[in-house]
Amino acid sequence: MTTALELHQVSKVYDSGPTEVHALSRVDLSVERGELVAVMGPSGSGKSTLLTIAGSLEEATSGQVLVDGVDLGTVSRSDRARMRRRSIGYVFQDFNLLPGLTAVENVTLPLELDGVSAKVVRATGLEALEELDVGEHADHYPDELSGGERQRVAIARAIVGERGLLLADEPTGALDSVNGEGVMRLLRAATQRGVAGVVVTHEAQLASWADRVVFLRDGHVVDQTVAPPGPESLLAAADRR
């Protein structure tokens, strides 16, 4: 496995008038390709800040952030923008699809911005939509899709092309628990195909789809799960009862 995301001693301080808010304090985290990590914590624990810094949407006050081995602090602003378009995929709570674009146009927007040819762009976009079982909706607009289908399109946009890092902030939004589980299955499948995934959530059931759960509290990583033994250990426990 190769490390897709590394955070070394990352801190983020917001200067709000007379008081400073320490959103993150000396956070260390590394996520390998093929691994899905969930970040849990109460409101205000810094989990969304962690995600925006990992995705280079925001800069750390101190510390080092490496995406695919590249230190975000050492590259130019335009190179960072290119990394955001090529290497990092985002899934947001409210899907963030552009209403005036079809499903496939939404998915391929980052590639088009990156100057990839129109023919290649459409083929790549269709492939991503097929992978998420919404290929038949490629030319539909977001308002013609159900909530679950919209979220599949949003995930397709996050994995299209050669992205190695998938970042998701409460990605199941307002979906019911069974459809929410569907989203987690898709994220898990994407990571098993070799992408590194980080999911921020406050829901234990969603977090339990991850290979590892990291707990944040007041900007600090306070704990994490150890790799669970196989499910057969539960059956053995039931047998003893």
Next chain:
Amino acid sequence: MSVPHALLALLSEGPKYGLRLQNEFESRTGQVWPLNVGQVYTTLQRLERDGLVEADGEGERSRKRYRITSAGDEELAGWLRTPPELVPPPRDELVIKVLVALQVPGIDVHEIMQAHRRHVIEVMQRYTRIKAEAAEDDVPLALVADAELFRLEAIVRWLDAADVRLKQRPPIAPPPPAAALLEPTPETEVSQ
């Protein structure tokens, strides 16, 4: 899990041998509740004694085929509609641990709660793994795993709420003088 009623339900589909009942019970509960064949036959004997099932034809004890009786049908229909016992056990061990942690000097109650939260989520990860590795159309297994996951999630939510409550708890104030509690308020005077 009521094994007798589960067996009655399986027999309501038609007469079956004990071994088949064991296999069907396990496959329909997603293999989460293992059942040995000895338990199956002991249960069948009790059901036969109570007139809820009857042996169908010849055969030794271990090879008998059983069918449900009309009394068995009635028992099953009644059981399906009877609400399960929802009153919790009088003392929840985790609640007691947290309450005790609040009293013990030098103990960080948040750290104690986090240790339990991590443990519960690790168990949840194992149930989720069962779901993830099962066929997506294995509905019985998903139902069993969901039931455990929702129960465990409730514990995590209780821990999360407890964390917030403990953060917000006001500093301990001295108790009010006893006389103040005994003085009648204007409302109580009016109602009297």
